[in-house]
Amino acid sequence: MPTMATATDRPGAAGAARARDLPDDRQLVGLDDGHLVPLAGGGHLHPAAAAAFEKLRTEARAAGFDLAVASAWRGYARQLAIWNGKLAGERPVHDDAGRPVAMADLPLPEQLAAVLRFSALPGTSRHHWGTDLDVYDASALPAGVKPALSPEEVAPGADFDALHCWLDERMAAGESHGFYRPYGVDRGGVAPERWHLSYAPLATRLAPRLTTALLLRSWEEGGQPAGLSALVDSLPALLARYVAVPEGWAGSRATA
8 A cells, every 4th residue: 555654643734624524544543644633732633523622621611620631632653652662661561450560471462451451552542533532630730740641530539530520410411512431431441541532423433444454554554563463363352352332332412
């Protein structure tokens, strides 16, 4: 297939003419950023998701929260660096209790499972789509502290719990402007991420397009992830466990 420079985490202006289209296949796997627009305060999303998020942010502000973005669009190259760094022991890997995982002591399939619990396989991250972002309440963040995006921060009574309780209420009422949590509960794959919001009107249309064949093409163009042999052998099962999200994750009002 034709090659093209891998997108960075800072989209350029070249894709503005196509920004209102659904992402194409290369954009779906994070290899091109032409479908994005910038968010106020940093980060990039698809135009429809960005417009909806600004409405949600305005309403959050009126409710006393500063709905801030910790991470929005993330390109293939960035996801590949995260993935390879964790499997190489250059980045920490933690278990559900926050304890470091001794990766070198595990066989490769268990290493993959440990990384996939919290980090997406390159080409499969929902952050590639321009529909998903990680959020926090900047007004509740202690001075000089950056959000860690950890379960402790969003636990009952913790710094960001009040924001997420407000979001819970908006989602239940169908008043979250299309944003819901794809990883709101533990299904045995990706760990619950209360901070992860997804713009369902677009995300539900994009998810079925992420096929094994498309993923393999993305690895060929963007760079092969570590653990390739084990990944290829078990790819359908990995996609079912760590990528697919059951129908109904966004409730019955996902087009709100």
